[in-house]
Amino acid sequence: MAEFDYDLFVIGAGSGGVRASRIAASHGARVAVAEEFRVGGTCVIRGCVPKKLLVYGSHFAHSLHDAAQYGWTIEGATFDWATLRDFVASDVDRLERAYTSTLNTNNVEHFAERAVVAGPNTVRLASGREISAKFILIAVGAWPVMPEIVGAEHCITSNEVFHLPELPRRVVIQGAGYIAMEFAGIFNALGSDVTVVNRSDVILRGYDHDLTARLQPIMEARGVKFGFNRPIREVQKLADGSLLVHAGEGDPIPADVVLVATGRRPKTDGLGLENAGITLGKGGEIPVDAFSKTACDSIYAVGDVTDRVQLTPIAIREGHAFADTVFGGKPRSTHYDAIPSAVFSQPPIASVGLTEADARAQLGEVRVYTSDFRPMQNMFATQAERGFYKLVVDAGTDKVVGIHMIGPDAPEILQAAAIAVKAGLTKAQFDDTIALHPSMAEELVLMR
Numbered sequence: 456m457a458e459f460d461y462d463l464f465v466i467g468a469g470s471g472g473v474r475a476s477r478i479a480a481s482h483g484a485r486v487a488v489a490e491e492f493r494v495g496g497t498c499v500i501r502g503c504v505p506k507k508l509l510v511y512g513s514h515f516a517h518s519l520h521d522a523a524q525y526g527w528t529i530e531g532a533t534f535d536w537a538t539l540r541d542f543v544a545s546d547v548d549r550l551e552r553a554y555t556s557t558l559n560t561n562n563v564e565h566f567a568e569r570a571v572v573a574g575p576n577t578v579r580l581a582s583g584r585e586i587s588a589k590f591i592l593i594a595v596g597a598w599p600v601m602p603e604i605v606g607a608e609h610c611i612t613s614n615e616v617f618h619l620p621e622l623p624r625r626v627v628i629q630g631a632g633y634i635a636m637e638f639a640g641i642f643n644a645l646g647s648d649v650t651v652v653n654r655s656d657v658i659l660r661g662y663d664h665d666l667t668a669r670l671q672p673i674m675e676a677r678g679v680k681f682g683f684n685r686p687i688r689e690v691q692k693l694a695d696g697s698l699l700v701h702a703g704e705g706d707p708i709p710a711d712v713v714l715v716a717t718g719r720r721p722k723t724d725g726l727g728l729e730n731a732g733i734t735l736g737k738g739g740e741i742p743v744d745a746f747s748k749t750a751c752d753s754i755y756a757v758g759d760v761t762d763r764v765q766l767t768p769i770a771i772r773e774g775h776a777f778a779d780t781v782f783g784g785k786p787r788s789t790h791y792d793a794i795p796s797a798v799f800s801q802p803p804i805a806s807v808g809l810t811e812a813d814a815r816a817q818l819g820e821v822r823v824y825t826s827d828f829r830p831m832q833n834m835f836a837t838q839a840e841r842g843f844y845k846l847v848v849d850a851g852t853d854k855v856v857g858i859h860m861i862g863p864d865a866p867e868i869l870q871a872a873a874i875a876v877k878a879g880l881t882k883a884q885f886d887d888t889i890a891l892h893p894s895m896a897e898e899l900v901l902m903r
């Protein structure tokens with residue numbers, strides 16, 4: 456008789472949990488996973504995937520507009536939100552089935568209910584059943600933060616935005632981070648009147664200032680309004696069902712939808728971690744070591760719940776490293792340097808490595824190269840939006856320590872360029888590389 460019901464019990468079937476389950480099972484572990492909502496987690500169900508499909512869907516607005524200048528006549532083009540929304544939902548269903556089948560084919564037992572920690576080697580399911588496991592992995596992710604707003608019940612978060620019954624005529628978005636900028640772009644392109652209000656005067660804090668300084672006026676030229684130093688105090692529901700947003704000083708803003716996107720907090724409430732002697736951090740996160748082990752030797756945690764870097768590929772990498780470490784006999788930790796990231800704003804931003812400001816603070820002497828160009832695909836476009844790329848170079852070693860890009864397809868281009876930064880290539884090696892012409896990416900090797 457085995458000492459425990461399972462070798463591994465995973466709580467949360469999102470990106471990190473599914474990867475850890477599959478890899479642990481492939482190393483021979485007997486694995487179970489509990490998921491209280493849908494298999495796939497935030498990224499698949501109500502994050503990266505459906506968001507990117509909405510971005511694609513909204514791009515047609517610009518393409519159809521520009522098409523006329525390339526000789527196309529598009530008569531009677533109209534947009535139907537329900538069609539896009541339902542298409543996105545059906546793709547999410549497809550992916551959920553794919554994730555579920557991954558669990559099944561790897562013999563991972565799936566409990567479709569909430570589980571909490573009852574002790575160092577015990578979880579308790581919502582049904583009351585207790586299950587023992589040699590190891591427990593917490594991969595429950597994070598949850599949208601709702602600031603103190605009178606009338607918060609009239610607001611939505613990114614959890615609800617994918618299910619709107621109709622395309623809102625007027626949208627107010629609180630926050631100026633990833634989600635705010637991405638949905639401002641989507642709703643603006645689809646024809647909604649969009650106002651972004653933020654508590655500070657900074658958009659996309661953490662990104663290189665030259666990128667955000669380029670993005671904001673482009674968004675404004677496309678019709679997005681910004682209200683800075685305007686945290687929402689109150690959202691009032693009027694007799695006709697519409698909303699009135701009271702934010703900072705200034706006139707109230709009428710809206711049909713108020714989307715709050717003010718960060719995501721680890722989803723640890725009521726998870727029972729105290730039963731295993733684990734104390735949460737200030738933001739509700741689970742503190743872990745380099746191998747994702749918590750203060751309890753039999754309990755590990757990966758992904759957003761640890762609040763290291765809230766990005767899907769990081770959760771996947773941490774989940775994989777955990778499984779290799781604990782079940783594969785190959786101790787591995789995750790490296791957090793040179794993480795590429797993107798904001799699927801319109802135009803998108805992509806970045807890897809140090810910003811210019813961080814490089815100056817950390818390295819002292821840096822050289823900066825920039826290219827401010829009009830992408831060929833915008834030549835005929837009515838909006839003459841310019842792209843901007845920046846290379847940040849450590850003057851001491853000539854290594855490229857940061858690449859920052861805004862312009863069409865920037866995320867697609869940056870993924871390849873991130874390999875060079877991760878590999879520590881020098882500016883001289885960038886210069887040595889022959890340009891691929893005509894492309895936007897060639898700017899990366901032409902900056903002098």
Ligand code: NDP
Nearest residue numbers: 602630631632633634635654655660716717718719765797
């Ligand atoms: P972000 O952390 O990106 O941005 C939060 C925004 O809300 C900031 O503008 C911040 O203002 C503001 N804010 C924070 N707290 C408050 C508060 N209490 N009251 C009012 N405003 C507040 O969060 P998001 O919700 O946009 O996204 C959550 C996370 O999800 C991201 O950090 C990212 O890791 C991930 N994500 C990644 C995506 C991608 O990779 N493309 C896409 C979407 C999400 P200020 O800066 O002024 O402090």
